[in-house]
Amino acid sequence: MEVFDAVVVGAGFGGIGAAIQLKRLGYDNIVLVERESDLGGTWHVNRYPGVAVDIPATTYSYWFEPNPNWSRLFAPGAEIKRYAEHVADKYDIRRHMRFNTSVEGAQWDEDAQLWRVSLAGGECLTARFLITATGFLSQKRAPEIPGIGGFGGKVIHSAAWEDGYRCAGHRVAIIGTGASAVQLIPEMAAEAAEVTVYQRTPIHVVPKVDFAFPPSVRRLFARLPLAQRAVRWLTDLLFETITVVGVLHYRGSRRLNIAAADLAKIYRFVSIRDKELRRKLTPDYDFGCKRPTWSNHYYRAFTKPHVHLETNPIERIEPDGIVTADGRKTVVDTLVLATGFDLWDANFPALEVVGRQGRNLGKWWRDTRFQAYQGVSMPYFPNFVSLASPYAFSGLSFFNTIEYQMRHIDRLLGEVKRRGATTFEVTEEANARFLDRMTRLLDKTVFYAGDCAGSRSYYFNHSGEAALLRPTSTGNAVREASSFPLSDYIIA
Incomplete structure (x- = not known):
């Protein structure tokens, strides 16, 4: 043996x-x-x-x-x-x-x-x-919703995506607004005919300072690793500060936490002019209770005419759509489960x-x-x-x-x-x-x-x-x- x-x-x-x-x-x-x-x-x-x-x-x-x-x-x-x-x-x-x-x-x-x-x-x-x-x-977590097993369209979980799947022309329902959904929703909005997002809990989202590394910078990193380590030191310092000061030492530095929440609030205001939509997307808990989320496209996706935010609880799923607690039914072709992990x-x-x-x-x-x-x-x-x-x-x-x-x-x-x-x-x-x-x-x-x-x-x-x-x-x-x-x- x-x-x-x-x-x-x-x-x-x-x-x-x-x-x-x-x-x-x-x-x-x-x-x-x-x-x-x-x-x-x-x-x-x-x-x-x-x-x-x-x-x-x-x-x-x-x-x-x-x-x-x-x-x-x-x-x-x-x-x-x-x-x-x-x-x-x-x-x-x-x-x-x-x-x-x-x-x-x-x-x-x-x-x-x-x-x-x-x-x-x-x-x-x-x-x-x-x-x-x-x-x-x-x-991965699949939601326990009555009727989900009988849905007649396509069901796909964000953690079990099918390579090559396209939603062009589809009526898509997305359940969940966590970190994966923040990345996924703008992509679905750019392709699908209709997108309905079912939100249980809104999430704090702040702008993402993202940029491409030109080939010259990548060559510099390869030839001079210390240059890349210097960039890493800066990004390490920034995110460690967010974690330690804003989340772990909240009692002594609450103002930084409030400032982060204010940044998300300002970002929502700039991105969304509809007061009611903005209210629905506003969390009622402190910044940092969930993992901080960054996106330059999430809020703006909801301003598109074919993207709809649904905050009423889901009562059941029927073979051709979703019925919410207020009795309204939305007909959908594809059900995307962005419901995270257990x-x-x-x-x-x-x-x-x-x-x-x-x-x-x-x-x-x-x-x-x-x-x-x-x-x-x-x-x-x-x-x-x-x-x-x-x-x-x-x-x-x-x-x-x-x-x-x-x-x-x-x-x-x-x-x-x-x-x-x-x-x-x-x-x-x-x-x-x-x-x-x-x-x-x-x-x-x-x-x-x-x-x-x-x-x-x-x-x-x-x-x-x-x-x-x-x-x-x-x-x-x-x-x-x-x-x-x-x-x-x-x-x-």
């Missing part, structure tokens, strides 16, 4: 980063299992028209692997996917990947001190270490994980509280690192999260290797201290000190805890990942 050094679940940027770090530590007998047909995670799955990164591409990339070839500041999704392919090839990760492979569950074998990872179809992989890199936005029910965790003494991770989180030491480790789960955990997400760039977690893996597994040890497990005391600190720090954030009641934000779990984001600066996360007390783990 082959025993792998590590099984990594997921071949997105998190899994690729974890694999790079494992190989740096000398672990080469690893396997990355991915349920999709190719690498890239969300950037392989999301291919809807207009998909692009929602923060500057200079910041949305590994610090150790800058990309001089971005076509513009906010790069389109296809370029992000190509960047993932480049990194996987350059660091020799692709040969470790197994695609079209779904993981059903993983269980710790206490006698053998190994993880048994069960795959769909009955195969079982065995490994010393288990790393889950399933991402935060990996389980984080708390289906993603924490994304597969069944059973640790020491039979502790089931999903059940434990729900019976107690969502918690993870430094956003990666849980007691009773030896040799397990979960990269998509409570309090893991740091800053607005997923790469902030990936890179501090890579440092944590480096320090932890480097020490395991130095000692010639077999297992590691975070102590209950260290985990409790970290959870208490995160809870105290959350009191200063917009999530608890502000007004988020009407936001319906995925940052909150069903208990009302904002347990997704780590309420510290990225710098703090990086420092602690590089210097956490090794005594916080039992290494044996």
Whole structure:
């Protein structure tokens, strides 16, 4: 029986980063299992028209692997996917990947001190270490609306877009106004005959300062990487300021948060002259309760005569259209579900994980509280690192999260290797201290000190805890990942 050094679940940027770090530590007998047909995670799955990164591409990339070839500041999704392919090839990760492979569950074998990872179809992989890199936005949500299964037209989810699909001449209904919808709606408005957007919760949208990088600038970045790092420093600083000051330190810097909301308000006023339409698109919660959203076309799309905003709740879907609570029916040909992802029910965790003494991770989180030491480790789960955990997400760039977690893996597994040890497990005391600190720090954030009641934000779990984001600066996360007390783990 082959025993792998590590099984990594997921071949997105998190899994690729974890694999790079494992190989740096000398672990080469690893396997990355991915349920999709190719690498890239969300950037392989999301291919809807207009998909692009929602923060500057200079910041949305590994610090150790800058990309001089971005076509513009906010790069389109296809370029992000190509960047993932480049990194996987350059660091020799692709040969470790197994695609079209779904993981059903993983269980710790206490006698053998190994993880048994069960795959769909009955195969079982065995490994010393288990790393889950399933991402935060990996389980798409379909709305539970009466009659949706009987709709006679085309139904398409933004996270399962059909390549080549065109809506020219169609009457399109779009359900949802989250981050994906903000990118998708203007694209649909430019092509479809009629577009009706069904909004449950309006979203704060601010202008996007976006521009193309001329070939001369790209050549400069390639020849002088420090020039690109300088641009990254600026974009990092801007978005870290937005996160730390406007969101995490809301109690002490409420004026900045109000200023951001005012910017969105001014932008709505400039873009939309219709007072009633503007009112419907105005959120009743503080800026930052949902992830900040940028677009130069979203608000203006609603001013077009063939684009309609519907704020009445959907009562049911009939074979040829949608009926709202006021009894009105809109006939549509295509139903687009921009309803996002199921984080708390289906993603924490994304597969069944059973640790020491039979502790089931999903059940434990729900019976107690969502918690993870430094956003990666849980007691009773030896040799397990979960990269998509409570309090893991740091800053607005997923790469902030990936890179501090890579440092944590480096320090932890480097020490395991130095000692010639077999297992590691975070102590209950260290985990409790970290959870208490995160809870105290959350009191200063917009999530608890502000007004988020009407936001319906995925940052909150069903208990009302904002347990997704780590309420510290990225710098703090990086420092602690590089210097956490090794005594916080039992290494044996």
